[in-house]
Structures are given as structure tokens and as C-alpha cells.
Amino acid sequence: MANEVAIISTGQTHHDKCLAHLSQYEMVLEAMTSxxxxxxxxxxxxxxxxxxxMELFEGRAFPDWWMADAFGExxxxxxxxxxxxxxxxxxxxxxxMAVASxxxxxxxxxxxxxxxxxxxxxxxxxxxxxxxxxxxxxxVSNFALSISQFMNTRHITERQAxxxxxxxxxxxxxxxxxxxxxxxxxxxxxxxxxxLATPVRRLDMCPQSDGACAxxxxxxxxxxxxxxxxxxxxxxxxxxxxxxxxxxxxxxxxMRTLEEASRQVYKEVGIREPIKEIDVAEIYEPVSYAxxxxxESLGFCGPGESGRLIEDGVTSxxxxxxxxxxxxxxxxxxxxxxxxxxxxEAALQIHGKGDKRQVQGAKTALVTxxxxxxxxxxxLLSASRADKI
Amino acid sequence: MSESNVPxxxxxxxxxxxxxxxYHFTYFFHKLKEKEIFGTRCPSCKEVFLPPRSFCGSCCxxxxxxxxxxxxxxxxxxxxxxxxxxxxxxxxKRKVPHTMVLxxxxxxxxxxxxxxxxxxxxxxxxxxxxVIFAEKTIGHMKDILGFCLLEETEVSFSKIFLKxxxxxxxxxxxxxxxxxxxxxxxxxxxxxxxxxxxGDIGAQFVNYLSKGRLMAFHCQDCNFLNLPPSRFCYSCLxxxxxxxxxxxxxxxxxxxxxxxxxxxHLPEDVFGFALVQLKGMTTSFLHHLIDPELKKGDPxxxxxRSQRKGAFLDIQGFRSCSLIR
Numbered sequence: 001m002a003n004e005v006a007i008i009s010t011g012q013t014h015h016d017k018c019l020a021h022l023s024q025y026e027m028v029l030e031a032m033t034s035x036x037x038x039x040x041x042x043x044x045x046x047x048x049x050x051x052x053x054m055e056l057f058e059g060r061a062f063p064d065w066w067m068a069d070a071f072g073e074x075x076x077x078x079x080x081x082x083x084x085x086x087x088x089x090x091x092x093x094x095x096x097m098a099v100a101s102x103x104x105x106x107x108x109x110x111x112x113x114x115x116x117x118x119x120x121x122x123x124x125x126x127x128x129x130x131x132x133x134x135x136x137x138x139x140v141s142n143f144a145l146s147i148s149q150f151m152n153t154r155h156i157t158e159r160q161a162x163x164x165x166x167x168x169x170x171x172x173x174x175x176x177x178x179x180x181x182x183x184x185x186x187x188x189x190x191x192x193x194x195x196l197a198t199p200v201r202r203l204d205m206c207p208q209s210d211g212a213c214a215x216x217x218x219x220x221x222x223x224x225x226x227x228x229x230x231x232x233x234x235x236x237x238x239x240x241x242x243x244x245x246x247x248x249x250x251x252x253x254x255m256r257t258l259e260e261a262s263r264q265v266y267k268e269v270g271i272r273e274p275i276k277e278i279d280v281a282e283i284y285e286p287v288s289y290a291x292x293x294x295x296e297s298l299g300f301c302g303p304g305e306s307g308r309l310i311e312d313g314v315t316s317x318x319x320x321x322x323x324x325x326x327x328x329x330x331x332x333x334x335x336x337x338x339x340x341x342x343x344x345e346a347a348l349q350i351h352g353k354g355d356k357r358q359v360q361g362a363k364t365a366l367v368t369x370x371x372x373x374x375x376x377x378x379x380l381l382s383a384s385r386a387d388k389i
Numbered sequence: 390m391s392e393s394n395v396p397x398x399x400x401x402x403x404x405x406x407x408x409x410x411x412y413h414f415t416y417f418f419h420k421l422k423e424k425e426i427f428g429t430r431c432p433s434c435k436e437v438f439l440p441p442r443s444f445c446g447s448c449c450x451x452x453x454x455x456x457x458x459x460x461x462x463x464x465x466x467x468x469x470x471x472x473x474x475x476x477x478x479x480x481x482k483r484k485v486p487h488t489m490v491l492x493x494x495x496x497x498x499x500x501x502x503x504x505x506x507x508x509x510x511x512x513x514x515x516x517x518x519x520v521i522f523a524e525k526t527i528g529h530m531k532d533i534l535g536f537c538l539l540e541e542t543e544v545s546f547s548k549i550f551l552k553x554x555x556x557x558x559x560x561x562x563x564x565x566x567x568x569x570x571x572x573x574x575x576x577x578x579x580x581x582x583x584x585x586x587x588g589d590i591g592a593q594f595v596n597y598l599s600k601g602r603l604m605a606f607h608c609q610d611c612n613f614l615n616l617p618p619s620r621f622c623y624s625c626l627x628x629x630x631x632x633x634x635x636x637x638x639x640x641x642x643x644x645x646x647x648x649x650x651x652x653x654h655l656p657e658d659v660f661g662f663a664l665v666q667l668k669g670m671t672t673s674f675l676h677h678l679i680d681p682e683l684k685k686g687d688p689x690x691x692x693x694r695s696q697r698k699g700a701f702l703d704i705q706g707f708r709s710c711s712l713i714r
Contacts, residue, residue: 018586020588023590024585025619066619070623119581119582122474122475122477123581125474125476128440129577131414135489135502137489144470145467148466148468194471196470197468197471198468244499247499
């Protein structure tokens with residue numbers, strides 16, 4: 001039987017277009033120290049440190065080099081995970097496995113990105129050099145292509161996608177750490193923003209942020225000693241498939257990796273009706289349309305019903321299953337940190353420390369990660385331990 | 390990109406990488422030069438791959454046949470792109486707007502990511518298109534310029550991957566023993582201007598350098614001297630630090646002298662690198678070696694340039710120091 005594991009504290013920087021006052025490693029240490037301070041621990045009290053960052057976005061080799069300086073006199077077991085958008089959630093899953101296996105009692109995970117230092121869309125286009133590179137154009141246009149297929153089969157409208165964009169930025173206004181906070185955003189304003197690549201408009205797309213986020217993951221005894229209300233990681237699944245864009249026909253409407261990872265998690269914890277049994281979700285939605293597609297993949301609704309779900313407010317803060325009270329990736333996106341932020345924000349909901357963005361009485365939280373063109377991570381956090389949720 | 394008031398340093402990346410094409414790509418480009426497009430077919434699931442794969446991931450078997458695909462095909466996804474990105478192979482922004490598509494070439498089961506080169510016409514999912522080849526082909530993906538729209542409509546708008554049109558197309562066995570051509574190697578240039586954020590503390594540090602002063606951040610909690618400085622003490626993560634001037638003299642821990650041909654990218658007065666433990670420091674400092682005589686164990690002095698602009702290279706480097714010899 002694996003050890004029980006929980007997220008016991010979180011720490012993040014304020015996220016912004018450019019954190020000019022902090023160098024990359026200072027930004028990371030800011031998140032790390034605030035995570036440790038929350039539970040009055042020092043780095044030396046932790047068994048291992050894990051990092052998640054996509055160094056090709058900043059063009060810096062071994063960015064963890066500097067963070068390792070902070071180890072001081074102690075040597076640490078240390079790992080780095082870099083799988084695009086899933087880096088952060090895969091980091092959490094890696095730390096979860098390391099603690100569940102009994103290898104470590106506690107792991108500090110920190111994810112970050114400083115997009116202001118590089119050219120992210122260009123970095124993402126450094127794909128297969130012989131075949132794809134002259135066409136590859138980063139996240140915006142490859143999503144736009146898939147969205148054209150999704151709209152064609154599911155009859156989603158630009159207005160429905162705009163509702164997702166509005167929900168995200170209004171929720172972000174309740175999150176002091178979020179990058180894009182727009183409390184007065186309206187569907188009309190989203191639909192008036194210019195196209196980046198049809199049908200994706202500027203306000204449909206996530207920003208590029210500077211920021212870092214850290215989590216402390218620990219086994220049962222450690223967790224119960226340090227945290228009044230640990231967020232127990234009850235199940236975690238990750239799925240990769242071949243991600244070449246040309247292989248992924250109808251990617252958004254048949255997101256196999258997300259479907260299979262979520263079904264494994266639901267099965268492990270006995271969830272039959274996710275929309276009723278889950279209290280809050282923090283999902284990785286780089287573009288408004290993706291959130292609608294993921295509603296289907298995650299089983300929140302049937303095929304073609306996601307537009308109605310957002311129109312009916314089911315996923316709003318006052319709805320049956322609030323999705324992304326933090327404002328999500330649409331409001332804050334330091335890629336290497338974004339997955340860590342999803343888990344941190346979900347854990348905050350369980351910890352009851354969500355302040356203005358708290359979903360009252362949240363006991364069960366879903367976390368997802370999305371990476372490269374088609375990789376998925378899914379986790380379920382709960383206020384209760386191994387018993388029934 | 391960083392704004393002008395942000396203390397950051399631009400570090401342009403301009404590197405050339407070399408990719409081996411492997412047998413399948415080499416043969417593909419060999420045929421592409423003749424304006425013919427071939428995919429590979431899995432003997433088990435019959436999926437036709439473009440790009441040509443040597444291996445079917447779904448069935449775990451080697452592909453065994455070349456299949457002629459295209460030059461006509463059907464648009465499966467389309468977007469009008471307005472956001473220009475930096476093209477890593479040129480360092481220049483791409484031209485916008487342009488129509489980007491995923492095309493299923495007739496006979497292929499996977500999609501080709503490309504552009505429509507037919508100005509003024511509307512492209513839709515289901516539109517029939519045909520490859521436009523470059524007039525003079527060179528055996529590179531650049532030989533496909535894009536697609537033009539055709540008047541015809543698809544006979545049956547079947548769901549992708551269900552139709553196995555490839556069954557009736559020209560095919561022949563993959564024979565890797567052919568010696569007609571060498572396996573290709575391609576050079577890929579990557580040009581991206583990255584920047585490095587100094588942060589407030591780093592900006593103060595280089596400002597001191599511009600005044601000819603080397604300053605460390607002195608931790609008031611654990612007494613550790615941080616050089617280069619950081620907002621957080623490297624030793625104890627405390628923010629409680631103050632500036633302390635470091636004397637520009639110390640002991641040489643090691644030197645790396647470079648032969649002339651290996652230091653072309655360095656300033657003329659630089660002979661290599663020196664690692665020096667400055668007086669009062671527990672860590673060492675790496676900078677240029679500007680004295681060919683400096684040896685390990687020698688006293689060394691850090692020299693500032695006379696012209697300084699607030700950068701790490703305001704320091705010229707290390708030379709031997711007779712004062713404390």
C-alpha cells in the first residue's frame with residue numbers, strides 16, 4: 001500500500017508581464033521561501049527538491065544551477081521536469097509518486113517561467129527541423145487550426161468561447177496573484193478584440209507571464225503535523241501520445257489523453273458524476289475554446305453540450321462546479337509554473353485559504369494539466385483521506 | 390520582450406545545429422526533388438504516414454512500403470493567421486496575414502501542416518487543394534511552396550482516417566540497401582534574441598561596477614557574502630542583507646589559458662579565464678585572464694576597464710598582483 005500524500009503549503013509570486021525587479025532565480029526563491037514560511041520550515045527540513053521549467057523559452061541552460069546554490073551546505077536529491085504545459089502538473093505527480101513510494105517524506109516542488117526574457121512562440125516552433133519547422137508557429141495558430149475543426153463538428157460559437165474568457169478574467173480579479181485581472185470584461189469587449197488567428201481573438205488567448213509557484217508535498221505524519229487541513233492527493237494520472245499536429249485529427253473533440261487520464265482518476269476514487277461530486281476544478285485552458293473542449297473530455301457534459309454549460313453558468317463561481325476560481329491559465333501563464341499553480345490553487349481551496357476566490361465548503365478539487373499538442377495530467381485532491389469522498 | 394526601462398541584458402542566440410535526416414527522410418526528399426510525394430505504410434494497420442515514419446507507433450512494427458500520395462488533397466483545418474512570430478531560421482518576423490491549413494493529401498492518413506497560396510479566395514474545411522511546387526526544387530521541405538484551391542469538391546466527405554484510399558495507389562517496397570544516395574544531413578540555424586533580467590539587486594550591482602566598485606551582498610543573518618549578489622542569501626535564503634565592498638585582490642584558484650584560435654570571440658587582451666578567491670570571500674570569482682603569466686596560487690588583482698557602462702564586462706579581468714606578492 002502506498003503512503004498517503006498531501007499538499008500542505010503553497011507559495012507564489014505575483015504574476016505579471018514582466019517582473020523586472022526580480023532576476024529569474026530570485027523569482028524562484030521568492031515562491032520557494034513563501035511556501036516554506038507558510039509552514040515555518042527551512043529548506044534543510046525538506047528531503048528533496050523538484051523543478052519544472054521550460055528553459056528553451058528563456059534560452060538559459062541549467063536554470064536550476066542557481067537555485068541549487070540555495071541548498072547551502074546540504075546536498076539534495078533534485079530533479080527537473082520539462083514537458084511543456086504539463087511540466088508543472090507532471091512535477092506534482094512526480095513528487096507525489098516519490099513520497100507515496102516512501103522514498104522521501106517531503107518534496108518541495110517549484111515551477112517557473114520568465115517569458116519576458118525570450119520569445120515563447122518562437123521557442124515552441126523549434127520542432128522537428130526537417131519537416132515542420134518552417135510552418136510551426138507556436139500555440140496560437142496550432143490551436144486555431146484545431147479550433148476550426150472543433151467548431152465545425154460541435155457548432156460552438158465565438159460568443160460561447162467569449163463567455164469563458166470573461167469568466168476567467170473576472171475570477172482573476174479575486175486573485176491577488178493573477179496577471180490579467182479584468183473585473184469589467186464583457187463578451188462584447190472580447191468579441192471586439194482583434195483576431196490573432198481566426199477564430200482566436202486576443203482576449204480568447206492566455207497571456208505570457210513571469211512568475212513562479214511552489215508546493216510542499218508530504219506524507220501523512222509530516223502533513224498532519226504541519227497542516228490543519230491537508231489537501232490529500234487521492235489519485236493522479238498522466239497520459240502521453242504521439243503529439244505531432246498532423247497526426248491529431250480533431251484533437252479538441254477527441255482529446256484521448258485527457259479522457260483516459262480523467263477516467264482513471266474517477267475510477268480510482270469512485271466518481272461517477274464528476275459535475276455533482278467534484279466541488280471545484282482548476283483546469284489548464286490556454287485558450288477559451290479549449291476549456292469548452294475539456295468540459296467534454298472530462299465528462300462534465302456530453303459532446304456538443306459545452307456551449308450550454310458555460311451559458312447556463314454551471315462552471316461560474318456560483319454554479320454547480322466552479323471552474324478556475326483563480327482565473328486559470330487564461331489569466332496567468334508562466335508555462336513551467338502554470339501546472340503547479342493549478343495544483344496550488346486547488347489545494348488552497350481545500351486548505352480553505354482561497355479568500356475572495358474561495359468556493360465555500362470545497363472538499364474535492366480536480367486538477368488538470370495540458371502539454372505540447374496533446375498531453376494530459378489529471379489529479380484529484382480531497383479534504384478527506386482514503387475513506388469515501 | 391523587455392521594455393527599455395527594465396534593467397536587462399540582451400543575449401542574442403545564433404547557433405547552427407545539424408540534423409541527420411535518416412534513410413526515410415532522405416528518400417522522401419530525393420523523390421520530392423522530382424516533385425513526387427511519398428508516405429510510408431504500416432503493414433499491420435495500413436496507416437499511411439506523412440512525414441514518412443520508419444516505424445508505426447500504434448502497431449510497434451517497421452513500415453514496409455512507400456505509397457505515392459497527393460499532389461491533391463482536402464483541407465481538414467484552417468485558420469487565417471494575423472499574429473507574426475519570429476521565424477527562428479531567419480530571426481525575422483513572418484509575413485501576415487496568411488492562411489494556415491492542415492491538409493490530408495489523397496492517399497495519406499495523417500495531415501500536412503502548410504499554407505494556402507491563393508490570395509483572395511476563401512478556404513474552408515473540405516476545400517480541395519493541390520500542392521504548388523517550387524520551380525527549381527532542391528530536395529527540401531521548401532520545395533513545397535504551399536497549396537492552391539481547386540474548383541472540385543470532395544466526392545465523399547468521409548470522416549478522416551476511415552477512408553483507406555491508399556489501397557489503390559502506387560506503392561513499392563522500402564529497400565534500405567540502396568546506395569544511390571547518401572543519407573542527408575541538414576543544417577538548421579536558430580536565431581533568437583533572449584534577454585536576462587538583472588532585477589533590482591543585479592542592477593545596483595552593475596551600477597557599482599560602472600563606478601569601479603565590486604560589491605557583494607552581505608547576509609546579516611548568517612554572515613555569508615553573496616557574489617554575484619541575490620535578493621535571497623544563497624546560504625540561508627534570508628533577505629536581510631547589506632552591500633559590502635570587496636577588495637579587488639585575491640588568490641588564483643585556477644586558470645584556463647586558451648590557444649589563439651580558440652579565443653577569436655574574446656577581446657584581444659584576453660588570454661583565457663581565471664578563477665580567483667577574492668579577499669574575505671569563501672566563494673570564487675570567474676572572469677577573463679588578462680595576464681598570460683598568471684598561475685594557480687598567484688596573488689591576483691581584478692582590473693576595471695577605463696570606459697565603463699554598467700555591465701559585467703566593466704571588469705577587464707584578472708592579472709598578477711605584485712603588491713601582495
